[in-house]
Amino acid sequence: GDSVTQMEGPVTLSEEAFLTINCTYTATGYPSLFWYVQYPGEGLQLLLKATKADDKGSNKGFEATYRKETTSFHLEKGSVQVSDSAVYFCALRGGRGGADGLTFGKGTHLIIQP
């Protein structure tokens, strides 16, 4: 079945550091890929998405590129802020079209220190 593997946390960085959170996936067909973010005490929000190979999703300074050859969708940001502290989930929607819910990775807790 479909699965998502993302780097274990917590990841602790200083403000203005470069961020990479690795995400790889296993899926049949042509999945859509997503990053969701959960800020402390809040619900789950979509951060960015990519629906086909080589697509780049971007939002709030975060980027991720859909790499079919390496089955990866790594999240990057050039300069993180304290307000980026949250739990980040990589997820995929299976290649069967609109019938599926999302499969989530285990989440990466990001802590940004001033």
Next chain:
Amino acid sequence: SAVISQKPSRDICQRGTSLTIQCQVDSQVTMMFWYRQQPGQSLTLIATANQGSEATYESGFVIDKFPISRPNLTFSTLTVSNMSPEDSSIYLCSVGQPVSGELFFGEGSRLTVL
């Protein structure tokens, strides 16, 4: 996007009782899903709520424990039956966007079972 309201937002329940969570969406949606997020864990899909027919359950989840209703395209309920402390979780309702595959999430219902 869709606005999703869940009730209750949180509750403390006694072992052996049952609780029904309601999910109301501000527009008609075809796809609606129920997820569970156990403390410190990722999201696990419980079932797909199908309008006018039985829900489709994922492996490890059964109708007797998590009965679901979907009477129309804007509303669904999830019941957690005969609760035990292991059922203490956040339960999330989500709706799907068929074209992009994106899911929108409610704020969640945080259940604590004593």
